[in-house]
Ligand SMILES: O=C(O)CCC(=O)c1ccccc1C(=O)O
């Protein structure tokens with residue numbers, strides 16, 4: 001039993017070690033919130049909100065997330081008693097969408113629940129695989145030598161596959177050069193919706209590169225168009241921005257808009273929904289894998305816990321803390337060995353909050369009682 005006494009919004013500003021450029025935006029710094037939920041015994045659970053400063057990925061932003069948590073989510077949770085975190089979705093069902101806001105709080109609730117049970121979070125959600133294979137996502141680079149160096153480093157470090165961000169015109173020649181240098185690596189691209197169906201002829205050229213998948217080639221609402229495109233491509237389409245709900249996954253599966261789905265806690269509103277979508281995909285033989293949102297340690301730990309479920313069949317984007325941050329906010333940081341993260345066996349997310357680092361990055365704290 002958890003009676004929710006207090007929610008603390010810690011706003012953090014963390015500069016990325018390297019700017020991350022995709023077809024829509026260049027992210028240099030993350031401003032986000034660590035959500036701390038405290039119960040009647042003074043036990044705290046931690047979640048992380050993953051929205052960006054501007055609404056380029058989905059409609060949510062750092063500020064809409066904070067506002068939604070304060071004005072809409074916390075008021076329905078405050079001083080209520082909860083037996084199991086799955087109750088969160090029913091309690092907040094009247095709040096439409098705002099998935100990243102919900103996922104931040106729901107994640108904290110799951111961490112709190114798992115800590116009270118003395119169990120690792122991944123076990124509490126029903127996960128089994130403690131060894132998560134990870135790949136890297138490499139943003140658009142200023143020139144080819146820089147890109148080739150980054151790929152080389154990632155492979156030398158043991159990462160299991162390489163995902164390249166592409167945009168219109170910054171694609172085929174890039175892939176030609178990369179494939180020439182690395183003929184056999186597991187390679188994929190992510191377009192973040194850079195194309196439309198008028199680009200069909202252009203897009204068909206990617207089949208020659210033997211990619212594992214092309215992630216989100218068209219706009220997020222284009223389920224029908226993605227189905228048309230998938231008919232014409234041998235390369236499997238993976239949907240990312242298109243999938244926010246179980247209904248989205250069912251639509252994509254029914255229309256054959258994709259053959260793979262990328263999962264992220266933020267875009268689907270947390271673990272309960274993610275598990276539902278994961279199960280639906282498993283039922284229809286659609287492999288899923290865990291995407292990333294340039295998370296700091298808490299969000300990274302939560303994503304890793306999600307990726308322990310059995311239908312996560314492809315390497316995740318949630319690599320080592322050090323690839324993103326000079327110093328992460330968890331102890332120990334997420335580390336990768338031979339392309340694998342081994343999940344800790346401690347209760348909850350399994351990593352301690354590094355309070356010194358949290359304070360170092362924190363711009364403000366708001367305590368809601
Ligand atoms: O390294 C990561 O955390 C994921 C990199 C990535 O591709 C990404 C990063 C931020 C927002 C969206 C995406 C995406 O998967 O589209």
Ligand SMILES: [Mg+2]
Nearest residue numbers: 190215216240
């Ligand atoms: Mg993506």
